[in-house]
Amino acid sequence: GAVVSQHPSWVICKSGTSVKIECRSLDFQATTMFWYRQFPKQSLMLMATSNEGSKATYEQGVEKDKFLINHASLTLSTLTVTSAHPEDSSFYICSAPGRDFGAMEQFFGPGTRLTVL
């Protein structure tokens, strides 16, 4: 199937700093990518939809000024957590729709563990 990568796989930062997370579709192009957040032992919750060439669409309750999304190319979307605080500590996962044997499927990255001290 299609491959989605994320970088870094984990990051530890001090409160008040900004952290950038990259999501790449390695062998296919994605005009849309999705960012999810997952707290321990919970399900994945959609944060925002990243659109290549246009502004991201944020889910209700997600601060767009805090979680900056840039879809720079057809294979790269970045999520920047600005002025991070301990409550932002979570597992951030991106996904992209791609074709697998002709059928459209959603492929997920390996996730990025963010810990804010």
Next chain:
Amino acid sequence: QQQVKQSPQSLIVQKGGISIINCAYENTAFDYFPWYQQFPGKGPALLIAIRPDVSEKKEGRFTISFNKSAKQFSLHIMDSQPGDSATYFCAATSGGGANNLFFGTGTRLTVIP
């Protein structure tokens, strides 16, 4: 509001047994129903998916049963193995898989030897 309801929350099965996880949805516009397997600290991996034009799909030991009229679908893992121990999420979406997914709450499966 939880768009996709999943049960049970946790499941313990003996090696060689059948694991069954159930999900239900309300939105009749949903047309893509995948199941994901997630190990601790890893991203979800697509296990198997079904579209509403069929009632069952089988891939190896994994089978999805789909009941369109009841708006329910389930995952059956035959001959469960300790390596299957993971958290399983059902999901649903519209747009044939191109749109964002609505996830169930997850089922933590433990297969004991």
